[in-house]
Amino acid sequence: MAFDSDEEDGDEPEVGLNERMCIVSRKTMAPEDVIRFVRGPDGAVVPDLRRRLPGRGAHVALSRAAVDQAMRRKLFARAFRAEVTGPADLGVLVDRLLAKSALGALGMARKAGQLVTGAAKVDAAIRSGQALLLVQAREAAPDGIRKMDAARHVAAASGHAMVIPALRLLDADELGLALGGGNVIHAAILAGDAGSAAAKRMQALANYRGEAPGSDPGDARNGREGTATETGNEIGAPTERRSRQDEGRGIDPAQEAEA
Numbered sequence: 001m002a003f004d005s006d007e008e009d010g011d012e013p014e015v016g017l018n019e020r021m022c023i024v025s026r027k028t029m030a031p032e033d034v035i036r037f038v039r040g041p042d043g044a045v046v047p048d049l050r051r052r053l054p055g056r057g058a059h060v061a062l063s064r065a066a067v068d069q070a071m072r073r074k075l076f077a078r079a080f081r082a083e084v085t086g087p088a089d090l091g092v093l094v095d096r097l098l099a100k101s102a103l104g105a106l107g108m109a110r111k112a113g114q115l116v117t118g119a120a121k122v123d124a125a126i127r128s129g130q131a132l133l134l135v136q137a138r139e140a141a142p143d144g145i146r147k148m149d150a151a152r153h154v155a156a157a158s159g160h161a162m163v164i165p166a167l168r169l170l171d172a173d174e175l176g177l178a179l180g181g182g183n184v185i186h187a188a189i190l191a192g193d194a195g196s197a198a199a200k201r202m203q204a205l206a207n208y209r210g211e212a213p214g215s216d217p218g219d220a221r222n223g224r225e226g227t228a229t230e231t232g233n234e235i236g237a238p239t240e241r242r243s244r245q246d247e248g249r250g251i252d253p254a255q256e257a258e259a
Contacts, residue, residue: 020059023075024066032204034059035067035094039080044087045071047094049101056080062207067091098205099170103178105198106135106187110179114195115187117179119144122188126151129160131188133199137172140185148186167206 019028020036036048038055046053058079060066068091070076076084087093109115116125125131126148134148148166156163175184189195189202 020057022061022066023058023079024060024070024073027061029059029061032200033062033207035062035208037076039076039082039084043083043085045076045084045090047090047097049097062204063210064091064095064208065210067094095205095208098201098208099174102198102201102205103170103174105194105201106175106189107178107180109189109192109194109198112192112194114190114192115179115198116190117182117184117187119147119186122186123148123151125188125190126164127155127158127160129155129158130190131155131164132191132195133189133202134164134166135170135175135187135189135202136166136168137170137175137185138168139172140168144185165203167202167211169202169205169209169211 018031020031020034021028022034031051036051036053036057036059038046038048038053038057040046045058048057051057056079058070058076060070071086071088071090106115110117116122122131122134126134134152136145136148152163152166172183172185175187176182179187189199
């Protein structure tokens with residue numbers, strides 16, 4: 001299956017080796033901040049999340065809005081200098097692929113012993129300073145969220161680290177399937193190669209969905225609220241934020257205590 005054989009990234013000669021230009025904003029960005037696309041043999045736009053497919057690459061900022069705009073403005077055809085076809089739901093497809101990648105990385109971290117689940121184990125990992133990132137299901141009850149928030153602040157006050165980020169991007173069913181079944185509401189990603197990879201994949205998904213606030217980490221200390229997650233732009237640079245979608249949602253607190 002052959003892809004467009006033009007020299008890779010030949011449409012961006014002015015961009016440095018370690019930077020890529022977004023075809024929407026025309027801004028140069030680090031490779032991890034963009035999504036690479038190639039033109040398939042049938043003319044279809046193909047996401048290349050691992051940046052391994054051959055051929056000319058077109059890069060779009062790691063944002064659903066940017067991908068949708070690239071399709072709407074027919075910018076892929078300009079970048080590839082050729083006619084291209086859909087898919088019309090490219091933004092949805094990329095979201096699905098990023099979520100699958102994140103879930104797979106969570107599973108690998110668990111197998112490597114660099115991810116724990118269950119409220120008690122997660123609480124202990126956070127308080128001991130071992131956790132890089134707190135992952136919670138969208139169904140997490142407010143009481144469980146508050147308890148984990150308390151653990152995050154205790155760890156920071158103890159000098160282990162800054163307040164670790166917390167993301168609520170996935171459903172309990174999705175987390176359960178990725179992590180060996182069961183009712184998974186809370187998980188903590190721990191330090192290590194597999195853990196770091198999982199944290200980066202989760203952060204990429206958050207950025208793509210626009211659920212990683214870009215405000216200053218000082219917001220955590222100032223107590224200002226955001227709208228979607230409790231994280232900064234980078235793992236290790238968190239802000240204190242609570243999702244409004246979590247208000248009024250949740251599962252039975254007794255059930256969550258075991259998850």
